[in-house]
Amino acid sequence: MPDSTVTTVSAGWALAAAAILGLLVAFAAVLDGLFSARTAGAGPSGMTRPLGETARLVRQRRRTTVAADTLLWRIGSSGLLFMALMIVTVVPLGQWTLFDLDVGVVWFNAMDVLAWAFVWLTGWGANSTHSLIGGYRFLAHGLAYELPLMFALVAPAVAASSLNVGTVAAAQADLWFVVWMPVAFLVFCTGVVAIAVWGPFTPALGSDIAGGVTTELSGVDRLVFQGGRYALLAAGAAFAVPMFLGGGNGPLLPGWAWVLVKTSALLAVLVWLRRRLPAVRPDLFMEVGWVVLLPAVLVQDLLVAVVAVWRT
Amino acid sequence: MGLSNALARYAVNHAHVLLVEAPGHWLTRAAAEQQLLARGWLFASSPADADVLALCGTPGPEIAAIAARLWEQLPGPRARVQIDAPHLAAAAFESAATKLLDVTLQRDDSQGRSATPNGERHRDNESEGHDGGHDHGGHGTHVGKGEMDGGHAEHSAMDHGGSSGHGESGDHGGMGHGMDMGHADMGHGATSHGGMDMAPAGIPMTHGGEDRDGLELDVLHLRLGPVLPYWPTGLVLRCSLQGDLIVHAEVTLVDAQHARHHAGVRCAHHRAARRCDNAAGLLALSGWEDAAGRARRLRDWLLSDGDRGTTARDLDRLHRRIKRSWLLRWSLRGVGYLSAADVARLDLPGHLRGDTHDRLLSMIQRAADDIAGSADASSDASEHVPIVKIGDVVQGLDIATARLVVASLDLDPQPAASAVAHA
Numbered sequence: 248m249p250d251s252t253v254t255t256v257s258a259g260w261a262l263a264a265a266a267i268l269g270l271l272v273a274f275a276a277v278l279d280g281l282f283s284a285r286t287a288g289a290g291p292s293g294m295t296r297p298l299g300e301t302a303r304l305v306r307q308r309r310r311t312t313v314a315a316d317t318l319l320w321r322i323g324s325s326g327l328l329f330m331a332l333m334i335v336t337v338v339p340l341g342q343w344t345l346f347d348l349d350v351g352v353v354w355f356n357a358m359d360v361l362a363w364a365f366v367w368l369t370g371w372g373a374n375s376t377h378s379l380i381g382g383y384r385f386l387a388h389g390l391a392y393e394l395p396l397m398f399a400l401v402a403p404a405v406a407a408s409s410l411n412v413g414t415v416a417a418a419q420a421d422l423w424f425v426v427w428m429p430v431a432f433l434v435f436c437t438g439v440v441a442i443a444v445w446g447p448f449t450p451a452l453g454s455d456i457a458g459g460v461t462t463e464l465s466g467v468d469r470l471v472f473q474g475g476r477y478a479l480l481a482a483g484a485a486f487a488v489p490m491f492l493g494g495g496n497g498p499l500l501p502g503w504a505w506v507l508v509k510t511s512a513l514l515a516v517l518v519w520l521r522r523r524l525p526a527v528r529p530d531l532f533m534e535v536g537w538v539v540l541l542p543a544v545l546v547q548d549l550l551v552a553v554v555a556v557w558r559t
Numbered sequence: 560m561g562l563s564n565a566l567a568r569y570a571v572n573h574a575h576v577l578l579v580e581a582p583g584h585w586l587t588r589a590a591a592e593q594q595l596l597a598r599g600w601l602f603a604s605s606p607a608d609a610d611v612l613a614l615c616g617t618p619g620p621e622i623a624a625i626a627a628r629l630w631e632q633l634p635g636p637r638a639r640v641q642i643d644a645p646h647l648a649a650a651a652f653e654s655a656a657t658k659l660l661d662v663t664l665q666r667d668d669s670q671g672r673s674a675t676p677n678g679e680r681h682r683d684n685e686s687e688g689h690d691g692g693h694d695h696g697g698h699g700t701h702v703g704k705g706e707m708d709g710g711h712a713e714h715s716a717m718d719h720g721g722s723s724g725h726g727e728s729g730d731h732g733g734m735g736h737g738m739d740m741g742h743a744d745m746g747h748g749a750t751s752h753g754g755m756d757m758a759p760a761g762i763p764m765t766h767g768g769e770d771r772d773g774l775e776l777d778v779l780h781l782r783l784g785p786v787l788p789y790w791p792t793g794l795v796l797r798c799s800l801q802g803d804l805i806v807h808a809e810v811t812l813v814d815a816q817h818a819r820h821h822a823g824v825r826c827a828h829h830r831a832a833r834r835c836d837n838a839a840g841l842l843a844l845s846g847w848e849d850a851a852g853r854a855r856r857l858r859d860w861l862l863s864d865g866d867r868g869t870t871a872r873d874l875d876r877l878h879r880r881i882k883r884s885w886l887l888r889w890s891l892r893g894v895g896y897l898s899a900a901d902v903a904r905l906d907l908p909g910h911l912r913g914d915t916h917d918r919l920l921s922m923i924q925r926a927a928d929d930i931a932g933s934a935d936a937s938s939d940a941s942e943h944v945p946i947v948k949i950g951d952v953v954q955g956l957d958i959a960t961a962r963l964v965v966a967s968l969d970l971d972p973q974p975a976a977s978a979v980a981h982a
Contacts, residue, residue: 284599286852291572291599299573299599303610306570308669310607310634376781377605380803380958447846447886454788455844455962458604465607465634525887526846528959 253339253413255347271481278518304470320372324468326365327475331482333358338485339413341495341502351412352404362442363389373463381459385451387529391536396438398544402431402551403490416494423493430547432491439483443476446521484514571659575601577609579626582793584616585972590645593859606632611655614641619814636665776801785813789840791970803958808950827929832861834926841966871930878923891916895964905948918967
């Protein structure tokens with residue numbers, strides 16, 4: 248069994264981790280800005296859109312609604328960013344990690360489940376029908392993606408015989424897990440896109456219900472919520488690297504650089520996907536989640552388990 | 560100061576605009592969309608998201624009242640412009656940008672508003688229902704309820720439950736107060752009055768009703784339209800919801816009496832542009848922004864009398880792209896299926912047969928026919944969708960599918976006001 252080779256760095260480095268996450272968020276947002284400007288077909292390049300959007304929302308006044316559940320509303324809208332920050336604490340950057348947790352994989356899972364609460368609370372708190380419907384749509388998606396996502400996380404953990412993220416990454420020195428567990432990888436990516444309320448999973452923020460969960464968000468609340476979505480996408484991509492994409496393994500470049508390169512590449516794909524795919528209605532996805540994804544990922548787990556037993 | 564100036568400039572370069580289209584002025588709205596995208600601005604999906612409120616066309620009294628209430632919901636800094644004609648859009652947005660940058664103006668504006676959701680801020684919210692509003696001032700008065708409710712059409716939440724709760728007692732009074740739509744809520748009064756007793760923050764609780772399985776479930780009243788992204792102009796659908804299922808829907812038009820036909824669909828190019836505009840809305844609602852953007856660009860080319868050959872080719876490309884997307888087909892297949900018998904029963908035009916996916920493709924096909932000039936010069940009158948039937952079409956659907964189905968009906972601008980009048 249391969250041993251974890253990561254060293255835990257002092258807590259002060261958490262700021263650096265947050266900064267790196269911030270850079271990844273900026274990267275994703277600029278990329279998305281470029282893509283959407285191309286769709287619009289006219290106007291500026293979209294390069295400055297993230298900056299402009301931030302400036303706009305910082306300058307905008309915060310508004311509330313009558314009988315809003317302000318506390319829960321604020322908890323919900325800031326929660327996504329919190330989740331993303333908690334997820335990156337267990338992602339090793341090459342040989343360094345902030346938090347060398349024995350059960351890092353479970354930690355990720357615990358964090359991603361919080362999306363249920365946070366997105367729904369954002370929808371609930373505003374005391375508005377549109378945002379409440381948005382919240383329920385997210386829960387419907389959640390019912391379909393959550394179990395497959397959990398079982399997708401099981402596959403790498405079984406193969407590496409460890410729940411420690413560093414150990415899972417080290418177990419892929421010879422062969423990346425994505426190669427022999429592609430189904431688990433795809434389901435994991437679906438889950439990441441879903442917790443970020445991104446791409447096909449945007450009905451919760453749909454324009455048919457005036458922005459859904461975000462209908463009543465303005466100013467800094469909207470900024471933190473939207474930033475949190477990008478951050479979750481980035482954190483999810485970063486977590487996929489040690490789980491499926493070989494962690495810091497790679498020629499020439501040092502481990503930390505490989506982690507960043509792989510994260511950015513996966514993040515770019517996830518951002519691009521949004522342009523290509525229409526939204527998936529929750530009622531339809533429910534069927535897919537339970538009838539297709541869950542059995543597929545269970546078969547994947549079985550195969551991985553058989554291989555793991557056979558190898559020992 | 561330098562920093563805040565730079566911040567303001569950046570912010571204004573990326574403003575979000577809430578478009579309110581006066582019935583009959585879709586060309587102005589199309590021009591406004593084109594101009595705002597050219598500036599790098601974006602559409603706002605709700606007032607909370609908007610910096611600029613742009614009223615496209617000359618509004619009738621109802622739309623004007625609605626725009627005034629929406630205006631109260633913009634968080635600020637904010638600017639309001641009216642665009643009277645398509646060619647004035649660019650200048651209007653320029654003036655909006657200037658207003659947004661004017662610190663003194665914005666400061667005065669914000670000082671005139673109260674920060675709590677009381678008084679004017681009340682109307683920011685879902686529950687403005689119990690705010691008498693500027694006109695009547697009576698917190699919790701029945702008249703006030705009807706009033707505000709109408710104004711807040713696009714956004715309403717529990718308040719609709721509330722307003723109907725008072726329908727019996729209050730809305731008759733409300734009618735006397737004129738121009739809003741509060742009185743129209745009477746229709747629901749009978750099912751749900753008397754919620755006044757337990758009213759947190761003045762918002763009456765919802766009331767139960769029997770659902771499809773005969774179980775008691777809360778009935779929520781929600782008004783769809785008239786200001787909602789990708790929603791047919793001037794259409795208001797007063798829905799009773801159980802969960803997010805529409806159990807009953809009633810159709811009205813705003814400013815129906817003031818309908819003018821000056822912006823009808825005159826030439827084949829404009830008809831094709833209208834088809835593209837509708838297709839863009841449907842694609843955007845199905846969550847496919849990219850394809851929606853393409854349809855919108857095609858519309859703009861058609862309206863600017865662009866090159867016919869290129870437009871036809873691009874339209875064909877869009878058609879194929881839509882056909883190829885299995886995810887879209889899977890998501891729209893079977894949605895709002897109308898059989899030949901349904902079409903006949905509801906008196907709908909024949910091209911609406913099939914499901915939403917069929918209708919999307921037929922929309923693009925009809926646009927292509929219009930460009931090619933091969934469309935049988937079908938008289939608009941016979942093609943009109945009788946909009947009173949929309950209520951029947953969406954009954955029993957959830958909000959998401961109802962929105963898709965309404966968008967797929969490919970309504971022409973300025974739905975015939977007479978259809979409602981005689982209904």
